[in-house]
Amino acid sequence: MSNVRWSIVVPEETDRALRSYLARRGTKKGDISRFVEEVVQARLFEFLPWSRRISAAGSMGWPRCAGNGSGKTRWAARSLSFATAGGPR
Numbered sequence: 001m002s003n004v005r006w007s008i009v010v011p012e013e014t015d016r017a018l019r020s021y022l023a024r025r026g027t028k029k030g031d032i033s034r035f036v037e038e039v040v041q042a043r044l045f046e047f048l049p050w051s052r053r054i055s056a057a058g059s060m061g062w063p064r065c066a067g068n069g070s071g072k073t074r075w076a077a078r079s080l081s082f083a084t085a086g087g088p089r
Contacts (some may be wrong), residue, residue, distance in 0.1 A: 008036070
């Protein structure tokens with residue numbers, strides 16, 4: 001998969017908060033891009049009807065098994081359970 005370059009504008013406060021968060025985690029080159037990519041994928045995932053989320057998770061390269069310890073999978077499972085219960089996402 002090839003990458004495309006984005007140019008985004010965020011408030012200075014958001015920039016500082018994200019850089020501080022990543023610094024606490026031991027920032028490496030490309031961490032902001034990876035963070036943005038994960039957040040965009042998660043947000044797009046929220047827009048899908050719950051019945052399509054399982055197949056979409058697989059196409060995004062996310063593990064399908066909720067028991068494997070993956071944060072994305074736990075998030076997806078939580079999101080599915082809230083969606084089916086009518087609760088917040």
